[in-house]
Amino acid sequence: MRSETEIRAELRTFVQRHAGQVAITDDMPLFTLRVLRSVHLPELIILLERLRGAPIDVEQLRMGDFDGIDAMMASFGGKP
Amino acid sequence: MNTLTELTGIGLRWDPSGQAGLTGPLLALAGDCDRAFQHLASRWGCPEEAYAATLPAAALHGHLRSFPHQVTFAAALDPAESNLAEFADGPVLDRSGAVALTRTAPVTAVLTPAACYHVYHAHRGEQLPAAAYVTTRNTCFRREPRYEPLRRQWTFAMREIVCLGTAEEATSFLAEARAAVDEFARLIDLPLAWTPATDPFFRPDHHPGHLLQRIQPVKHEATYGGSLALGSANLHHDHFGSAFGITRGGAPATTACLAFGVERWLYALVDRHGAEPGGWPDLLAAAGQAVAR
Numbered sequence: 212m213r214s215e216t217e218i219r220a221e222l223r224t225f226v227q228r229h230a231g232q233v234a235i236t237d238d239m240p241l242f243t244l245r246v247l248r249s250v251h252l253p254e255l256i257i258l259l260e261r262l263r264g265a266p267i268d269v270e271q272l273r274m275g276d277f278d279g280i281d282a283m284m285a286s287f288g289g290k291p
Numbered sequence: 292m293n294t295l296t297e298l299t300g301i302g303l304r305w306d307p308s309g310q311a312g313l314t315g316p317l318l319a320l321a322g323d324c325d326r327a328f329q330h331l332a333s334r335w336g337c338p339e340e341a342y343a344a345t346l347p348a349a350a351l352h353g354h355l356r357s358f359p360h361q362v363t364f365a366a367a368l369d370p371a372e373s374n375l376a377e378f379a380d381g382p383v384l385d386r387s388g389a390v391a392l393t394r395t396a397p398v399t400a401v402l403t404p405a406a407c408y409h410v411y412h413a414h415r416g417e418q419l420p421a422a423a424y425v426t427t428r429n430t431c432f433r434r435e436p437r438y439e440p441l442r443r444q445w446t447f448a449m450r451e452i453v454c455l456g457t458a459e460e461a462t463s464f465l466a467e468a469r470a471a472v473d474e475f476a477r478l479i480d481l482p483l484a485w486t487p488a489t490d491p492f493f494r495p496d497h498h499p500g501h502l503l504q505r506i507q508p509v510k511h512e513a514t515y516g517g518s519l520a521l522g523s524a525n526l527h528h529d530h531f532g533s534a535f536g537i538t539r540g541g542a543p544a545t546t547a548c549l550a551f552g553v554e555r556w557l558y559a560l561v562d563r564h565g566a567e568p569g570g571w572p573d574l575l576a577a578a579g580q581a582v583a584r
Contacts, residue, residue, distance in 0.1 A: 242507050245528060249503035256502070269496050272505040274487065 218262045218288050222280050225258055237280040252277070259287045293558060295440055297566045309438030309445030311554055316568040317561075321448070323574045324556045325428060328450040330578035331471050335424035335464070337452060342409035342429060345400035350412045353534070354404060357492050357500055363432040363445070365400040368393060402432040406449040407548045414455065415535035419544060422456030424464070441558035442519060448553035454546065455532070456539050461547035465524050468549040471581050472513055472522065478577035481515065481563055488512040488523065515559040522551045 213221070219237070226235050230246050241247040247255070255277070260267050267287065276286040295305060304312030313321050329339070345365045348355065355362060368378055371394075378393040385391050403409065406429035414423070428450045435443055454464035469485060476483045488510045495501035504510055509528070512520035525548050531537065532544035539545070564570045 242503065248528075249499035252499050252502040252506075253497065269502060269505065272502070274506060274508055277506045 213262050213264075215284065215288050218259075219280060219284060221258065221262055222283060225255065226280065235280075237284075239280075240278045241280075242277055247277075259283065263287055263289075293441070293562050293566075298440055298561065301561070301566050301568070303440060305440045307438070309435065309443075311440060311444055311447075313557075317557060320557055320560065320568070320571060320574075321553055324551075324553050324560075325448070325450055327475070327574040327578035328452075328551050328553075329426060330575060330582060331475060332424075332426035332452045334467070334471060334582045335452065335454070337424045337426040340410060340413065340425050340427045342403075342406075342413065342427060344430065345402055346404075346408055346412060348399050348401050350535075351401050351404070351408065354408070355401070357498060358404065358433075358490075359493050361433040361435070361491070362404060363402040363434060364398045365402055366392075366398050367396045369396045403429045404433060405431060405550070406451045407453045407546075407550065410451075410453045410455075411531040411535045411537065411546065414537055417537050419455060419537065419539040422454060422460040422464075422539070425453045425455075427451055427453070441554040444554060447555075450551045450553060452549045454548070455537060455544045457542075458528070458545045460539075461526060461545040465526060465547050465549070468547075469511070469513075469524050472524075472549070474584055475577055475581040476513070478580055479560075479572040479574060481559055481572075483513045483515055483521065484517075485511045485524070486514055488520065515555075516562070519555055519559060520552070521555045521559055522549065524549050 223235065223237075226241060226247065229251055233246055235246070239246065256267050256269065273286075275282055277283055295303070298317070299305070302313055302315030302317035304314060306312070348364075368375060374394045378391070381393065382391045406427050409429065410425050410427055428448065430446055431449045432446050434445060438444055452468060454461050456464070473483065487508055489495070489501055489504040490510065492498040492501040509526045511524045513522045513524075515521050527546045527548075529543035529545050531546045532539070537544040560571060564572065
């Protein structure tokens, strides 16, 4: 499993790759603002699974889990 | 809980294939329901738009991938004389009652899966100078593993109120729409609860739309009795605006809809107020009051 700093950096890289010219912050609600879209979710979940070294049960996903990089770190950045 | 006998007594003509005929008091109640929903739509000055029973399959590419298990296709025989003769001279039906099809023509149409799809298709390519609000009603077709009278049907009536606008306009519409439904339900003494929901996507664990619905509050259902969804409030973001080239303010329009499943309202109203029509609430008066507030 990567460190929190490494996971956060990889998430920022992923988001920025899809954000175009939009400046990203860690608390930005990425899906609400349509910076990321539904088509990005499967890839993002796979990335998070790889970074945390554990699967994510999509049936356990909750509202807000992906509201921003901070929210993703809170939900998936620690030990499963 | 309504029994089939009770419902039949007030006009239900149930076909176990998942289709309901309505007569007598139940038909009158369905008409009142729909007029009440139209009255709610008047809050936004909605014009009525009426559409065909089918949509071009080419306009529903994403839907077909997402809900192949629910789709009903409009199929016809290949019109070649020899093919028609082969069909007409054959058994026509097999022993199970299934049609003994000969060669079919290419299937290019889908029986309406949701009333609002017609609106996006009909308004394709439009540049909206202001938010647009539309109401429409259609008979919708959704295949299900099992059917229950008025609760879960293959064919059912859906009344929708649709907003096409900016993200802010669509979000405001949904908030107002939910409040109007709440007020209407309160006035007719029909307890409803709004709950986040997901659509029944095929292979949901891998479907981006399902995943989005789990993490974003884009779909809420108005449920009666804990589980029966009488309606839903849906935010599509710019999914349909992009797909159909509808723009608002130079960007793909955001769309949202409020959908009512008419037969389910019948079930809930009879369950709540009984099978005696004299005990049913005045839906039109309630809708009028809900709009006036």
